[in-house]
Amino acid sequence: xxxxxxxxxxxxxxxxxxxxxxxxxxxxxxxxxxxxxxxxxxxxxxxxxxxxxxxxxxxxxxxxxxxxxxxxxxxxxxxxxxxxxxxxxxxxxxxxxxxxxxxxxxxxxxxxxxxxxxxxxxxxxxxxxxxxxxxxxxxxxxxxxxxxxxxxxxxxxxxxxxxxxxxxxxxxxxxxxxxxxxxxxxxxxxxxxxxxxxxxxxxxxxxxxxxxxxxxxxxxxxxxxxxxxxxxxxxxxxxxxxxxxxxxxxxxxxxxxxxxxxxxxxxxxxxxxxxxxxxxxxxxxxxxxxxxxxxxxxxxxxxxxxxxxxxxxxxxxxxxxxxxxxxxxxxxxxxxxxxxxxxxxxxxxxxxxxxxxxxxxxxxxxxxxxxxxxxxxxxxxxxxxxxxxxxxxxxxxxxxxxxxxxxxxxxxxxxxxxxxxxxxxxxxxxxxxxxxxxxxxxxxxx
Ligand code: S3P
Numbered sequence: 326x327x328x329x330x331x332x333x334x335x336x337x338x339x340x341x342x343x344x345x346x347x348x349x350x351x352x353x354x355x356x357x358x359x360x361x362x363x364x365x366x367x368x369x370x371x372x373x374x375x376x377x378x379x380x381x382x383x384x385x386x387x388x389x390x391x392x393x394x395x396x397x398x399x400x401x402x403x404x405x406x407x408x409x410x411x412x413x414x415x416x417x418x419x420x421x422x423x424x425x426x427x428x429x430x431x432x433x434x435x436x437x438x439x440x441x442x443x444x445x446x447x448x449x450x451x452x453x454x455x456x457x458x459x460x461x462x463x464x465x466x467x468x469x470x471x472x473x474x475x476x477x478x479x480x481x482x483x484x485x486x487x488x489x490x491x492x493x494x495x496x497x498x499x500x501x502x503x504x505x506x507x508x509x510x511x512x513x514x515x516x517x518x519x520x521x522x523x524x525x526x527x528x529x530x531x532x533x534x535x536x537x538x539x540x541x542x543x544x545x546x547x548x549x550x551x552x553x554x555x556x557x558x559x560x561x562x563x564x565x566x567x568x569x570x571x572x573x574x575x576x577x578x579x580x581x582x583x584x585x586x587x588x589x590x591x592x593x594x595x596x597x598x599x600x601x602x603x604x605x606x607x608x609x610x611x612x613x614x615x616x617x618x619x620x621x622x623x624x625x626x627x628x629x630x631x632x633x634x635x636x637x638x639x640x641x642x643x644x645x646x647x648x649x650x651x652x653x654x655x656x657x658x659x660x661x662x663x664x665x666x667x668x669x670x671x672x673x674x675x676x677x678x679x680x681x682x683x684x685x686x687x688x689x690x691x692x693x694x695x696x697x698x699x700x701x702x703x704x705x706x707x708x709x710x711x712x713x714x715x716x717x718x719x720x721x722x723x724x725x726x727x728x729x730x731x732x733x734x735x736x737x738x739x740x741x742x743x744x745x746x747x748x749x750x751x752x753x754x755x756x757x758x759x760x761x762x763x764x765x766x767x768x769x770x771x
Pocket of ligand 1: 353
């Protein structure tokens with residue numbers, strides 16, 4: 326749904342230490358994929374721990390519009406009765422993907438090789454984001470798109486009636502583009518091949534294999550080569566969604582910067598294609614213990630214990646960017662309280678997320694009294710140590726959940742409160758964020 330409602334200002338301020346258990350919701354990336362692959366399967370898929378955030382609920386509604394039965398059985402427990410590969414029906418109305426780039430791009434991929442037309446839209450943030458990156462490869466299958474200038478939404482996509490398989494090298498590191506091509510390849514005959522120069526999150530490959538598709542992954546001189554055999558019969562299954570490492574990053578960061586804090590964050594997905602932030606934090610001096618490492622449903626996970634730590638600025642290796650791409654906003658906030666500069670390079674993709682995240686963090690941190698250097702693909706935050714952030718300002722969240730949560734966390738360790746002009750977008754990925762943080766002892770008012 327489009328989030329055109331009233332802005333919801335929020336404010337956070339320094340208070341006592343954070344203590345207790347932070348049970349964060351299910352992984353957003355895995356949740357979208359579970360609904361979409363469930364809808365493309367034969368029989369029943371049962372999803373446990375689904376993220377019930379706006380982004381994922383929009384994808385669930387979309388899957389209904391394409392003909393699947395999607396039902397909520399209990400908290401986080403959902404059932405999908407799929408239509409099978411090639412079984413999508415033509416939606417009767419516009420598909421509104423709200424704030425979700427992942428939702429719209431994956432769904433466009435999933436329908437691009439079916440003989441039907443769907444019209445996609447989203448909120449003001451999503452309507453500003455580039456769709457050419459998925460429309461271009463989907464055209465190679467034979468799909469046709471008509472959108473606004475620059476391939477922006479609203480956009481009508483007519484799937485290929487006689488799709489051909491495709492070999493495609495992704496021009497930018499993007500799991501959404503890779504996944505859109507693989508999902509389109511499901512209903513094309515023969516082998517669809519995606520080559521990525523840098524490995525992005527691999528939930529789609531893992532889950533496709535789990536549903537019974539044949540997916541081969543090799544490394545060549547060109548990069549990572551993923552080959553999918555088209556027109557499989559996917560079989561419904563049960564999926565346990567790990568807790569989201571990107572959502573966990575917020576309480577983890579808050580505990581690191583609020584003196585005396587000691588929290589536990591159980592069951593966090595630590596797929597190596599997602600866990601870059603945690604390596605970075607440890608290098609900065611964070612006291613994080615990883616206990617009870619295990620694998621569930623093909624995804625590695627662990628329980629985290631996080632304690633207040635004095636952090637030191639570092640240079641984040643640019644090749645790590647892809648495994649922590651969503652975590653730069655919260656890292657930039659933490660970096661403001663570290664000793665010395667934190668240098669973040671190779672982050673051009675942040676310019677086309679829910680907002681321009683380099684600009685949003687730079688302007689917000691400057692308003693909080695922090696010196697910043699920035700360029701097209703880098704951001705340097707000159708940290709002022711544990712008590713060095715002035716705060717006492719209002720920051721614009723720009724319809725971006727992660728910008729809102731990053732500044733609310735920073736406010737917990739700033740000298741004066743930090744106000745965010747609109748915290749409503751937090752519900753897209755982390756409903757219950759404010760309640761969870763308050764239970765830990767944070768002072769956040771909405
Ligand atoms: C996602 C991929 C990433 C990430 C997004 C979720 C996914 O986007 O930023 O939050 O689930 O595939 P890109 O593919 O644009 O890098």
